[in-house]
Amino acid sequence: MRKLKDSRRPEILGAALALADERGLAAVSMRAVAQRLGLTPMALYGYFRNKEELLDGVLGQMLSEVELPADGIGWREALERLAYGVREIGASHPAAFPLLLARPAVSPAALRLVEAVYRLLLAAGVPPQEVPRLERMLGTFVLGHVTSEVSGRFGAGTLDPAERRAQFETGDLPGHEAVAGYLDHYPDAGAEFRANLDDVMTLVERAVAR
């Protein structure tokens, strides 16, 4: 697998990610990635066992783009900046981002982020036995939220608001009717992320107090 002299691996991953950014994840075929580099598809199999391994590499590439917060700032500020850093990856690579929730991340880039979160949670005073679970919860929240954003799950979908309203103004959707005024334009994505992140941070604080 040329795991040692693998000078061209980052180049290949960059081409795959660029292709995803420009034309969607479905456009990332072994053939298209190779063509973008002036190679034959088969050349890629010298660097990756198969397409799945290449996509895992893309995932690692995205994670390595997240900047770690500087040391001086407090744990809460640092955790929030990390969350925003991951969210920026979603903005840069919306098509590839959902890979992060769908695959186990065992790359050094993933370990680096987990390590940063562990240290911050410990610095916050979270008891060690709670730290791994809270890290998984934070990760799940951030990845789930940003995946929802980039995949349009938070939007109105393909139903426009009027059509959607027609669907529930038949009378048997009282829950929707009660909140109808706050439904049609889901605020802005940034405000929602901010509010949810605030909420999740209180859970960290709760773990500290306990």
Next chain:
Amino acid sequence: MRKLKDSRRPEILGAALALADERGLAAVSMRAVAQRLGLTPMALYGYFRNKEELLDGVLGQMLSEVELPADGIGWREALERLAYGVREIGASHPAAFPLLLARPAVSPAALRLVEAVYRLLLAAGVPPQEVPRLERMLGTFVLGHVTSEVSGRFGAGTLDPAERRAQFETGDLPGHEAVAGYLDHYPDAGAEFRANLDDVMTLVERAVAR
């Protein structure tokens, strides 16, 4: 699109879902679904515009399998049962489950679940303007958590514990070292879901109190 006399749509969706359950999402091709029903691939295009629309149907099918909690029980119990209901869908359809976070859900089945959550949040006393955001947060948490479970993101991945430990016992991963005792066997999946769901429920209570 035969949207009116579409008696065979559920049959087709059932075949697609069964295929995903048995042989993975990648095995769900138009050709394979058709073959399972004794049809030509082209027959499916009478019921679905394209493969994407068929997969959206599978998504709706999964959501419609979630049982709504009975009316008598309290809001907290009801929300928790709903969360567990969604988690059971993940257990039944691990390969297809990740579709739920990756696609906007605009089906009647999705509306039915959102409506149930709206009513429960209102019954809990959450102010109406907070209800849609809390619904999205609950959904994101449950879908993100279960997606992580079924895709192996919470497990050790392809690195066995010993190898992983070697990776961080080089000395520059103090965060991992501090929690090493609680790392190797991530408890059981059910306990983790339980603990996180408890935490998320406190956020609903906070919204009520505010």
Next chain:
DNA sequence: ACCTGAACACCGTTCAAGT
């Protein structure tokens, strides 16, 4: 109304070979 057949432009991957 519902389905089929043939065709087109693609896939991932194996194997053997080339320099």
Next chain:
DNA sequence: ACCTGAACACCGTTCAAGT
């Protein structure tokens, strides 16, 4: 050490036709 060519068994989808 790195890459190519040809081949195999697949894809989704269009178009025209069949009953």
